[in-house]
Amino acid sequence: MRKILFASTLTQGFLFLVGFILPVLYLLNKLISIHSIQYLSQSPVKKAFINSLIFSSSSALISTFLAFLFSWILYRFHFAYKDKILFLLKIPYLFPPFLFAMAWIALAAPQVGAIQQITDLDFSIYGLLGASFVFTLWAVAFGAIQFKPFFETLPSVYEEAALLCGASPRKAFLKILFPLAKPQVLSCFLLTFLSGLSAFGIPALLSSPARDYMLTTRIYQAIKTSGGFDQHSEAGILSFSLLFISLVVLGLQYFITKKSSFSFQAGKGIRSTLLKPHKTEYLLFIFCMIFVFTSVVLPSFALLHQSFLQDRSQFISFSILRYKYVFFELPEVWQCLENSALTAFLAACVAGILALFVAYHAVKKKNKLARILIEISSLSYALPGTVLALALLVFFSRSLADTLWILALAYFIKYVAFVLKTLTPATSSISNELEEAAALSGATPFQSFTLIFAPLLQHALVASILLASIPMFSELTMSVLLAGAGTETLGVLLYRFQEYADPSSACVLACLLVLLILSFNFIVKKTTRGKLGI
Amino acid sequence: MNLKIQNITKYFNSNVVLDDISFEVKQGSCVSLLGSSGCGKTTLLRIVAGLEQASSGQIFLGMSSAPDSYNDITSTPAYKRNMGMVFQSYALWPHMKVIENVSFPLRIQKLSKTEILKRAFEILKLVELERLSQRFPHELSGGQQQRVALARALVMQPHVLLLDEPLSNLDAKLREQMRKELKILQIKLNLTMLYVTHDQLEALELSDQIAILDQGKLIQFGTSQEIKKNPVNSFVAKFIS
Numbered sequence: 001m002r003k004i005l006f007a008s009t010l011t012q013g014f015l016f017l018v019g020f021i022l023p024v025l026y027l028l029n030k031l032i033s034i035h036s037i038q039y040l041s042q043s044p045v046k047k048a049f050i051n052s053l054i055f056s057s058s059s060a061l062i063s064t065f066l067a068f069l070f071s072w073i074l075y076r077f078h079f080a081y082k083d084k085i086l087f088l089l090k091i092p093y094l095f096p097p098f099l100f101a102m103a104w105i106a107l108a109a110p111q112v113g114a115i116q117q118i119t120d121l122d123f124s125i126y127g128l129l130g131a132s133f134v135f136t137l138w139a140v141a142f143g144a145i146q147f148k149p150f151f152e153t154l155p156s157v158y159e160e161a162a163l164l165c166g167a168s169p170r171k172a173f174l175k176i177l178f179p180l181a182k183p184q185v186l187s188c189f190l191l192t193f194l195s196g197l198s199a200f201g202i203p204a205l206l207s208s209p210a211r212d213y214m215l216t217t218r219i220y221q222a223i224k225t226s227g228g229f230d231q232h233s234e235a236g237i238l239s240f241s242l243l244f245i246s247l248v249v250l251g252l253q254y255f256i257t258k259k260s261s262f263s264f265q266a267g268k269g270i271r272s273t274l275l276k277p278h279k280t281e282y283l284l285f286i287f288c289m290i291f292v293f294t295s296v297v298l299p300s301f302a303l304l305h306q307s308f309l310q311d312r313s314q315f316i317s318f319s320i321l322r323y324k325y326v327f328f329e330l331p332e333v334w335q336c337l338e339n340s341a342l343t344a345f346l347a348a349c350v351a352g353i354l355a356l357f358v359a360y361h362a363v364k365k366k367n368k369l370a371r372i373l374i375e376i377s378s379l380s381y382a383l384p385g386t387v388l389a390l391a392l393l394v395f396f397s398r399s400l401a402d403t404l405w406i407l408a409l410a411y412f413i414k415y416v417a418f419v420l421k422t423l424t425p426a427t428s429s430i431s432n433e434l435e436e437a438a439a440l441s442g443a444t445p446f447q448s449f450t451l452i453f454a455p456l457l458q459h460a461l462v463a464s465i466l467l468a469s470i471p472m473f474s475e476l477t478m479s480v481l482l483a484g485a486g487t488e489t490l491g492v493l494l495y496r497f498q499e500y501a502d503p504s505s506a507c508v509l510a511c512l513l514v515l516l517i518l519s520f521n522f523i524v525k526k527t528t529r530g531k532l533g534i
Numbered sequence: 535m536n537l538k539i540q541n542i543t544k545y546f547n548s549n550v551v552l553d554d555i556s557f558e559v560k561q562g563s564c565v566s567l568l569g570s571s572g573c574g575k576t577t578l579l580r581i582v583a584g585l586e587q588a589s590s591g592q593i594f595l596g597m598s599s600a601p602d603s604y605n606d607i608t609s610t611p612a613y614k615r616n617m618g619m620v621f622q623s624y625a626l627w628p629h630m631k632v633i634e635n636v637s638f639p640l641r642i643q644k645l646s647k648t649e650i651l652k653r654a655f656e657i658l659k660l661v662e663l664e665r666l667s668q669r670f671p672h673e674l675s676g677g678q679q680q681r682v683a684l685a686r687a688l689v690m691q692p693h694v695l696l697l698d699e700p701l702s703n704l705d706a707k708l709r710e711q712m713r714k715e716l717k718i719l720q721i722k723l724n725l726t727m728l729y730v731t732h733d734q735l736e737a738l739e740l741s742d743q744i745a746i747l748d749q750g751k752l753i754q755f756g757t758s759q760e761i762k763k764n765p766v767n768s769f770v771a772k773f774i775s
Contacts, residue, residue, distance in 0.1 A: 163584075164584075180628070
């Protein structure tokens with residue numbers, strides 16, 4: 001058993017070494033000699049820098065505020081159908097943000113957008129403002145996911161004690177609940193900021209057409225126009241800046257999470273009682289429903305509507321011909337679906353199996369290397385996909401860069417954290433006594449692992465593999481840089497259709513993607529009896 | 535103040551958790567709600583506190599000297615009832631120091647800074663925690679946390695002090711010590727107390743009267759001697775022995 005554990009830990013360590021640590025160090029080494037400052041002071045680069053900061057900080061600020069407010073309303077007060085609203089609030093998290101950009105293009109592109117056609121309003125979703133708006137809609141779900149553990153573990157007695165001390169519900173919120181949530185609020189802001197900084201799909205589809213470039217889109221553009229990377233290229237400098245800001249933000253987030261979070265007391269009195277809503281809370285609930293309509297219902301309708309539309313200039317002209325065309329007349333669709341499924345399946349399964357052993361090694365055997373690998377996985381997940389893809393491009397020869405292997409490696413590096421984050425707490429929750437009892441019954445360590453530990457974790461394992469394969473299957477940011485001829489994935493095809501050729505076909509594929517993701521989520525929820533999934 | 539509980543009934547969906555409960559807690563006396571887990575004693579305490587709504591029935595506060603002047607507080611929100619409560623988990627706010635926890639009710643009342651500090655330190659002195667005023671709750675032992683929770687409930691000079699199994703998280707020795715200290719405090723401050731417990735020893739030592747609950751029903755109400763002498767049924771006899 002020891003040998004298997006060490007082999008798994010070393011394999012994951014090796015994959016991190018060749019797929020993350022060495023490529024990033026190699027990239028940094030190449031960039032360190034460059035006189036970065038003079039490049040950064042160039043006007044277009046400076047503008048991309050400022051645009052990225054405005055985009056990330058404004059969306060992070062607004063989405064964190066809304067996510068906290070909506071989570072408070074939905075977790076702490078008693079409303080009819082609140083579980084369904086909560087589900088709808090969080091569901092965008094499962095989908096790649098560029099789907100929302102596609103939906104909003106269908107809804108609000110100048111002249112042909114559904115809103116423009118219905119209302120005769122003259123506005124455009126393209127530009128920095130539009131991109132920030134759409135990203136904020138997605139990021140509220142991201143925030144709600146982060147506030148979930150806080151509100152689920154926060155005992156209602158803290159607020160109740162304040163009420164009994166004479167504080168009104170509003171005062172109890174401001175003086176007790178908000179200060180308690182401050183570390184989570186700050187952490188959520190920083191992670192959303194980081195997510196905005198790394199975002200590629202929304203900026204590429206919404207702000208680039210208005211020539212509002214950001215760091216990620218400029219890196220992509222620089223690589224595509226120069227045909228590759230050299231140490232004096234703009235892509236290198238921008239990646240370095242992106243990496244630097246990301247590391248600073250990650251450091252801050254790590255510090256806040258580790259140093260300033262509060263642990264809540266346990267006991268019978270900890271059960272959370274739902275509060276009775278009053279006028280303000282009802283108003284906020286209505287606002288939350290309007291938000292959910294705007295962020296989920298409207299975009300879903302737009303994608304569906306667009307996929308059945310025969311003529312983009314006519315709002316009501318439906319046909320299923322587009323579906324027939326996409327699935328039966330475009331061979332690249334099946335090729336891309338196959339590539340996405342293959343790479344996502346391979347990367348998610350390897351991640352699942354290795355993570356099972358690494359989590360066990362770290363939690364039950366207290367192995368230091370395994371623990372370090374868990375920390376590194378959080379780092380590799382948080383770093384911008386564009387930088388990771390660039391590092392892999394620079395580090396590996398072009399021959400490997402054009403294969404599915406590099407995509408699978410990139411997906412593994414980026415998303416193994418998903419699996420570890422599910423399996424590590426699940427491993428901790430299995431009492432040591434269960435294995436000790438097996439040992440006293442005569443089982444070898446291998447037998448107690450396979451007969452006791454692994455069966456107890458099988459649902460969490462399957463769920464975590466499925467959860468990790470969702471973002472892998474629809475990944476765009478890394479794939480758009482790493483995929484070559486014949487290795488394009490679904491995300492890349494969607495982006496190309498939307499950007500250059502055929503937005504209606506892109507919407508057909510988007511609907512397929514939505515259906516697949518919802519099915520995956522359904523299976524995860526059923527397998528884990530609602531513990532995982534949304 | 536006297537606390538009068540009149541015909542309180544509570545349903546959770548279609549389940550009756552409290553069935554027509556009525557009794558009175560006189561000014562300066564302590565009544566224990568005694569019963570096994572799930573009998574509804576905490577629910578009744580939370581209804582008295584205003585944290586839960588009764589399905590029917592009323593709660594009154596008033597003086598024995600003027601029986602007609604009882605105020606119906608059934609629909610008064612919790613924050614306007616002036617009732618102190620010690621939770622089982624203590625519910626000390628982890629982001630506030632001891633002094634901040636204790637002075638919170640006074641800050642809500644918008645008293646002057648000097649008055650707040652004076653009263654907070656007086657109460658901390660009473661529970662012998664003056665020297666720990668600058669500590670955070672996680673830096674205190676279980677017994678000390680319990681005293682802070684008590685100080686916070688007392689500092690606002692509540693009409694009634696509600697205690698929800700406040701000693702259950704302490705070890706046996708400390709529990710016994712705190713039990714005695716609580717009784718001394720109750721007599722010293724002439725507190726009206728409603729005390730939830732499943733421990734008959736605790737109920738017998740602390741209370742002037744005991745309300746025995748079973749499956750949401752008030753089985754017997756009286757002094758410990760009365761209940762010991764004349765238990766109404768075998769359940770009470772077994773429970774109190």
